[in-house]
Structure formats: C-alpha cells, structure tokens
Amino acid sequence: xxxxxxxxxxxxxxxxxxxxxxxxxxxxxxxxxxxxxxxxxxxxxxxxxxxxxxxxxxxxxxxxxxxxxxxxxxxxxxxxxxxxxxxxxxxxxxxxxxxxxxxxxxxxxxxxxxxxxxxxxxxxxxxxxxxxxxxxxxxxxxxxxxxxxxxxxxxxxxxxxxxxxxxxxxxxxxxxxxxxxxxxxxxxxxxxxxxxxxxxxxxxxxxxxxxxxxxxxxxxxxxxxxxxxxxxxxxxxxxxxxxxxxxxxxxxxxxxxxxxxxxxxxxxxxxxxxxxxxxxxxxxxxxxxxxxxxxxxxxxxxxxxxxxxxxxxxxxxxxxxxxxxxxxxxxxxxxxxxxxxxxxxxxxxxxxxxxxxxxxxxxxxxxxxxxxxxxxxxxxxxxxxxxxxxxxxxxxxxxxxxxxxxxxxxxxxxxxxxxxxxxxxxxxxxxxxxxxxxxxxxxxxxxxxxxx
RNA sequence: GGACCCGUGGCGAAAUUGGUUAUCGUACCUCCCUGUCACGGAGGGGGCUGCCGGUUCGAGUCCGGUCGGGUCCGCCA
Numbered sequence: 304x305x306x307x308x309x310x311x312x313x314x315x316x317x318x319x320x321x322x323x324x325x326x327x328x329x330x331x332x333x334x335x336x337x338x339x340x341x342x343x344x345x346x347x348x349x350x351x352x353x354x355x356x357x358x359x360x361x362x363x364x365x366x367x368x369x370x371x372x373x374x375x376x377x378x379x380x381x382x383x384x385x386x387x388x389x390x391x392x393x394x395x396x397x398x399x400x401x402x403x404x405x406x407x408x409x410x411x412x413x414x415x416x417x418x419x420x421x422x423x424x425x426x427x428x429x430x431x432x433x434x435x436x437x438x439x440x441x442x443x444x445x446x447x448x449x450x451x452x453x454x455x456x457x458x459x460x461x462x463x464x465x466x467x468x469x470x471x472x473x474x475x476x477x478x479x480x481x482x483x484x485x486x487x488x489x490x491x492x493x494x495x496x497x498x499x500x501x502x503x504x505x506x507x508x509x510x511x512x513x514x515x516x517x518x519x520x521x522x523x524x525x526x527x528x529x530x531x532x533x534x535x536x537x538x539x540x541x542x543x544x545x546x547x548x549x550x551x552x553x554x555x556x557x558x559x560x561x562x563x564x565x566x567x568x569x570x571x572x573x574x575x576x577x578x579x580x581x582x583x584x585x586x587x588x589x590x591x592x593x594x595x596x597x598x599x600x601x602x603x604x605x606x607x608x609x610x611x612x613x614x615x616x617x618x619x620x621x622x623x624x625x626x627x628x629x630x631x632x633x634x635x636x637x638x639x640x641x642x643x644x645x646x647x648x649x650x651x652x653x654x655x656x657x658x659x660x661x662x663x664x665x666x667x668x669x670x671x672x673x674x675x676x677x678x679x680x681x682x683x684x685x686x687x688x689x690x691x692x693x694x695x696x697x698x699x700x701x702x703x704x705x706x707x708x709x710x711x712x713x714x715x716x717x718x719x720x721x722x723x724x725x726x727x728x729x730x731x732x733x734x735x736x737x738x739x740x741x742x743x744x745x746x747x748x749x750x751x752x753x754x755x
Numbered sequence: 756g757g758a759c760c761c762g763u764g765g766c767g768a769a770a771u772u773g774g775u776u777a778u779c780g781u782a783c784c785u786c787c788c789u790g791u792c793a794c795g796g797a798g799g800g801g802g803c804u805g806c807c808g809g810u811u812c813g814a815g816u817c818c819g820g821u822c823g824g825g826u827c828c829g830c831c832a
Contacts, residue, residue: 333788469832
C-alpha cells in the first residue's frame with residue numbers, strides 16, 4: 304500500500320491507510336493513547352489501545368483505518384480534525400533523542416546560538432518552515448514572470464577574480480597555481496554585462512553573492528539577489544517599471560494580506576531624500592504601526608562619485624560601470640562631486656532592497672570614470688582588460704538591477720533579521736555554528752595549496 | 756577596528772542594598788487515568804550560576820580579564 308499524506312486522509316474515510324511522519328505530541332490516558340502525527344501537510348490524530356515506547360519526534364509508519372470522529376470530538380484547530388486514525392500497526396522508522404529546545408513555539412525567545420548550532424532542529428519550527436516555503440514560492444513566481452517576459456536565467460561563475468573596487472572579497476587559493484587566488488563573486492555584475500554584449504538581451508539570475516564584511520541584522524556574508532540586466536532600455540524607467548511590476552505581482556499573488564502604500568511606486572531624488580529624511584533609504588510608510596503596509600519607493604539621481612576619505616580619492620557611489628548623467632568628459636573630470644548618475648535604489652519600509660542603473664557602454668566614458676577614481680590606465684587595463692575588450696568588440700546600451708531578496712523576505716514575513724528567512728545563516732562574525740566553519744584544514748591540504 | 760547589551764538545571768525565566776540549602780515554568784524519568792487534542796493527577800532526577808583571577812568574614816550579585824552570543828558605528832563598488 305502506498306503512503307497517504309495527512310491532508311489526504313479526509314478523502315479516505317472507512318479505508319485503511321499508511322501514514323508516515325513525526326510524532327508531534329503524545330497524550331496517554333491509561334488504556335487509550337493519542338498521537339499527533341505530523342507531516343508536511345499537517346497533523347493527524349492517531350488512536351491506539353496498546354502501550355508503545357514512543358517519544359516526541361520519533362518517526363513512524365502507521366497502518367490504520369480512517370474514521371470520522373463523533374461530532375463532539377471534532378477539533379476545528381487542526382486540518383484533519385474531523386477524522387482520526389485507528390492504528391492497527393505502528394513501525395518506528397527512526398527514534399529521536401529529546402530535542403535540545405522547544406520547537407512548538409516561534410522560537411524568538413531562545414538564544415540564537417542554540418538555534419544556529421542545531422539549525423536542523425530549529426527548522427522543524429512552523430514559522431521557519433513557512434518562511435522557507437514562501438521564499439521558494441516567491442522565487443518560483445519571479446522566475447515565471449521573467450520567463451514570460453522573455454528573460455533567460457543564466458548561471459555565472461562562483462570561482463572568479465578579485466577586483467579592486469567594492470567590498471572585501473572572499474578568496475580561494477588555487478592548487479594548480481600556487482600563490483594565486485580566485486575570489487568569490489560580490490555580484491555577477493561584470494558577467495551579466497558581458498552576456499549582454501554576447502546578445503542575451505534579457506538576462507536574469509537568482510544569484511548568490513558573497514562579501515567578506517561584518518554582518519548586521521539585515522546583512523549576511525552570503526546572500527541572494529534577483530539580478531537582472533537588459534539591452535536597449537530607453538531610460539532607467541524601463542528597469543524601474545520592470546522591477547515594480549515583479550514586486551506588485553508577487554505581493555498581489557502571494558502576500559494578499561499586505562497592501563502597497565502607493566502604486567506606481569513613487570520616486571524621490573537622492574538629494575531630496577537626504578534633505579527631507581536625512582537618509583537615502585527613508586521609511587515612508589503612512590502608518591508605521593501597520594504590519595501589512597509596504598512602502599516601496601524609488602530613490603533616483605544618485606551621485607556618480609563619492610569621496611573616500613580613507614583612501615583620499617574618489618570612488619564610485621554604486622559601481623564604476625554606472626552611466627553618468629553628464630555627457631561632457633571634461634566636466635566629469637573637473638567636477639566629479641557634481642556629477643549625477645542614471646542610478647536608483649529601490650527602498651522598502653526603510654530597507655534598501657535593490658540598486659539599479661544604466662551602464663556606460665561607451666569606452667571613452669568608461670575610461671574617464673576609472674580615471675576620476677584614480678586608477679592608472681595600466682592598472683585599469685590589467686584588472687578590466689576583458690571588460691574594455693568586450694566593449695571594443697561592441698556592446699549595446701544596457702542597464703539592470705540587483706535586488707536583495709533576503710531583505711525583501713524579512714520585511715514581508717515581518718521578521719527583524721534576515722537570519723529568519725535563510726535556512727542556514729551565519730552569526731555576527733560570519734561563523735557557521737552548526738558546521739563550525741570556518742575551520743582549520745589539514746597540513747596536507749595546506750601543502751597542496753602552497754600555503755605552508 | 757570601535758561602542759554597548761547579555762551569559763543561572765536541556766530550554767525560558769527569578770533570586771531586596773553582597774548574606775544560610777539558588778527558586779519557578781517547561782522539558783525529561785516513574786506511576787495512575789478509555790476521549791484527549793498545550794489532556795489531567797501524584798512523585799522523582801537534574802546546577803561548581805560560561806571560564807580564570809581579584810575584592811570581601813561571605814560573590815549568581817561588585818571589579819578585571821577571557822570565551823561565547825546579540826545590537827549599533829566603521830565597513831557593505
């Protein structure tokens with residue numbers, strides 16, 4: 304006989320079924336025992352007359368008959384509360400030790416170090432199950448929307464090259480070339496632009512990005528972005544319209560309890576945001592008490608350059624590939640401070656959930672931007688040869704956006720920390736408490752990598 | 756790199772101003788119970804109060820250090 308899911312027992316009253324699942328709870332009454340059996344579809348009550356040595360979280364296979372409960376014994380709280388299973392045979396598929404902490408609550412009050420060390424137990428929690436399930440449904444819907452719009456999802460490498468700009472790179476030593484290193488990608492930025500040059504006019508990827516910086520409640524060393532890029536946008540508005548459409552569809556289909564403050568998403572310049580709210584990611588909800596309000600906002604016209612006091616030089620506010628609004632090369636060199644870019648952020652309830660822009664596709668302009676940021680021509684050529692080469696072989700005007708999905712999920716799931724929307728997150732100093740990573744490697748490995 | 760908060764049985768909490776045998780809930784174990792669904796009832800075991808040192812007649816409580824976790828600043832093209 305094939306296994307029946309808990310939810311399907313409702314259709315099988317009077318029949319024998321085989322159920323498989325976890326013991327959620329046990330209630331014994333002398334000569335009668337009730338087991339709440341849990342599987343992914345819900346909980347079903349099992350009734351048995353014999354005494355068995357069972358404990359919570361044991362994994363069972365149960366042969367029994369589905370019986371409708373008398374009216375006064377029905378339980379509206381559980382999905383199969385109108386029936387129960389009269390057990391005929393129970394097989395223990397797996398025993399279980401007592402859990403290290405309770406799993407029948409939301410878990411917020413438990414010290415996170417315990418939750419992260421035993422994450423595979425923490426994930427039994429209903430709340431986290433729902434978060435991950437909904438996360439999947441959202442990403443699935445995003446893929447569907449983008450496919451319908453003619454986008455192609457393309458995987459880009461995880462082993463790549465360290466770049467001088469941006470965040471600290473995670474680095475991987477090369478075995479074949481001792482003393483040389485790969486870097487893990489901070490984003491697929493360069494790869495996706497090169498895909499555009501190859502003629503993939505609409506690219507996207509649910510992309511893992513890695514940055515070796517200190518985490519926060521809304522940051523992890525590795526995180527997931529909806530990364531997309533398109534050829535021939537008329538302006539950055541095309542990109543804003545697309546990401547707006549995606550988020551509106553996602554909210555309307557999957558987060559029906561939520562309401563969006565204003566559609567279309569309002570726009571505000573960077574300058575205005577700083578003047579009015581003192582931040583480039585203002586929380587513009589009308590009612591901050593309202594758990595279900597989603598205030599999406601575009602912050603536009605970011606400055607192209609930013610003075611980096613630490614290095615005493617200009618850096619890119621977003622990244623060096625952003626297209627300046629100023630077309631005059633001399634003006635850019637003279638007054639980097641005044642140059643705005645075709646760049647915008649998408650902000651949600653005070654969190655930056657995306658940054659997009661038109662990219663520079665003109666080689667001279669690109670060189671100018673690197674020059675302002677004080678990269679010598681030689682250095683630029685060394686670091687970005689492939690990039691400049693590709694541009695010289697021809698690349699259409701293009702632009703795109705990267706949207707941080709973890710932050711979006713944290714907001715729509717009403718979570719304070721993105722750790723609650725990631726299956727196996729890291730701690731505040733980038734450790735994996737469960738696997739105990741990072742960790743030492745053997746002398747043999749070190750030697751093989753030329754590190755000792 | 757910096758600032759702040761926290762650490763008490765498995766888990767969550769309590770313990771006047773430093774004062775006797777560290778308390779409670781839950782989980783766990785044993786027994787009783789044929790209708791519970793957070794079942795109920797009776798009993799029981801479990802702690803060098805993260806670790807090291809200091810102050811004191813006396814430290815869970817005060818001080819210093821250390822380890823672990825969290826929040827924020829820096830950082831995050």
